[in-house]
Amino acid sequence: MSAQTGHGPAGGAAAGDNVIELRDLTVAHGRRPAVHHVSGTFRRGSLTALVGPNGAGKTSLLRAIAGLHAPEEGAIRRGAGRIALLPQMTSLDRAFPISCLDVVMLGHWSRLGALRGAAVTDRTAAREALLAVGLGGFERRPVGSLSAGQFQRLLFARLLVEDAPVILLDEPFNAVDARTAADLLRLVQSWHGEGRTVLAVLHDLDLVRREFPDCLLLAREPIAWGPTAEVLSPANRLRARMMAEGWDEDAGNCDPRRSGPAAAA
Numbered sequence: 001m002s003a004q005t006g007h008g009p010a011g012g013a014a015a016g017d018n019v020i021e022l023r024d025l026t027v028a029h030g031r032r033p034a035v036h037h038v039s040g041t042f043r044r045g046s047l048t049a050l051v052g053p054n055g056a057g058k059t060s061l062l063r064a065i066a067g068l069h070a071p072e073e074g075a076i077r078r079g080a081g082r083i084a085l086l087p088q089m090t091s092l093d094r095a096f097p098i099s100c101l102d103v104v105m106l107g108h109w110s111r112l113g114a115l116r117g118a119a120v121t122d123r124t125a126a127r128e129a130l131l132a133v134g135l136g137g138f139e140r141r142p143v144g145s146l147s148a149g150q151f152q153r154l155l156f157a158r159l160l161v162e163d164a165p166v167i168l169l170d171e172p173f174n175a176v177d178a179r180t181a182a183d184l185l186r187l188v189q190s191w192h193g194e195g196r197t198v199l200a201v202l203h204d205l206d207l208v209r210r211e212f213p214d215c216l217l218l219a220r221e222p223i224a225w226g227p228t229a230e231v232l233s234p235a236n237r238l239r240a241r242m243m244a245e246g247w248d249e250d251a252g253n254c255d256p257r258r259s260g261p262a263a264a265a
């Protein structure tokens with residue numbers, strides 16, 4: 001498969017290229033919108049950074065795309081293929097008594113179903129995934145004994161065996177050292193090279209400019225979506241900051257007749 005880039009509100013691609021399409025999407029907690037009026041498409045093979053201030057709705061949007069949070073309004077059209085999600089590390093309970101190999105095996109079960117017994121080849125693939133993320137020999141280690149960086153490597157090993165065409169990453173390089181971040185970034189780049197569609201929540205804008213061809217800048221609503229250099233203009237970043245600062249946490253849903261992103265990339 002060859003990698004493609006380019007997507008956003010303007011679209012322009014053939015429908016089959018659009019792996020995920022957001023139609024005037026609002027995601028809410030209770031009746032309070034976390035993010036609203038997002039419209040646009042992620043093209044097959046695109047590599048997109050999802051950026052924005054704290055509380056901008058990035059995690060909420062990611063979870064909605066993954067199917068873990070139903071839209072309050074609007075719709076998400078998902079093309080064929082599974083979606084794998086790497087949650088924020090802080091949201092995971094690492095005290096759970098489970099071995100590293102078993103965590104990686106969970107990637108098989110999400111792909112093939114929990115009722116199917118593990119085959120020898122599945123265990124081999126899980127061991128190979130551990131090796132690929134630099135955790136060879138960690139098979140029997142309880143996850144609770146891992147450092148933050150090792151734990152993130154482990155979750156990437158699980159993504160490797162999940163083998164999903166669409167991969168969502170929530171702050172994948174948070175709380176890991178530079179070497180671990182570089183190793184994990186190489187995996188992300190290899191997924192992009194294989195034609196997978198990758199969307200990653202990130203805060204490091206220098207990294208985004210260097211490594212992510214496309215970007216969605218969010219501040220409860222899309223500020224801009226498209227080629228990274230254009231999206232991360234000083235004017236767009238200022239607007240995102242002002243939108244985030246001016247947001248009323250207690251506001252309910254707004255007029256549903258309003259639609260479309262605030263600004264196209």
Ligand SMILES: Nc1ncnc2c1ncn2[C@@H]1O[C@H](COP(=O)(O)OP(=O)(O)OP(=O)(O)O)[C@@H](O)[C@H]1O
Binds near residue numbers: 030053056061
């Ligand atoms: N489970 C929840 N229940 C109620 N409100 C929530 C919940 N999760 C998120 N929110 C609210 O939704 C809004 C968006 O949060 P979200 O975590 O999606 O933002 P974010 O851009 O990922 O933030 P950060 O960069 O700080 O991780 C915030 O106001 C947050 O308080």
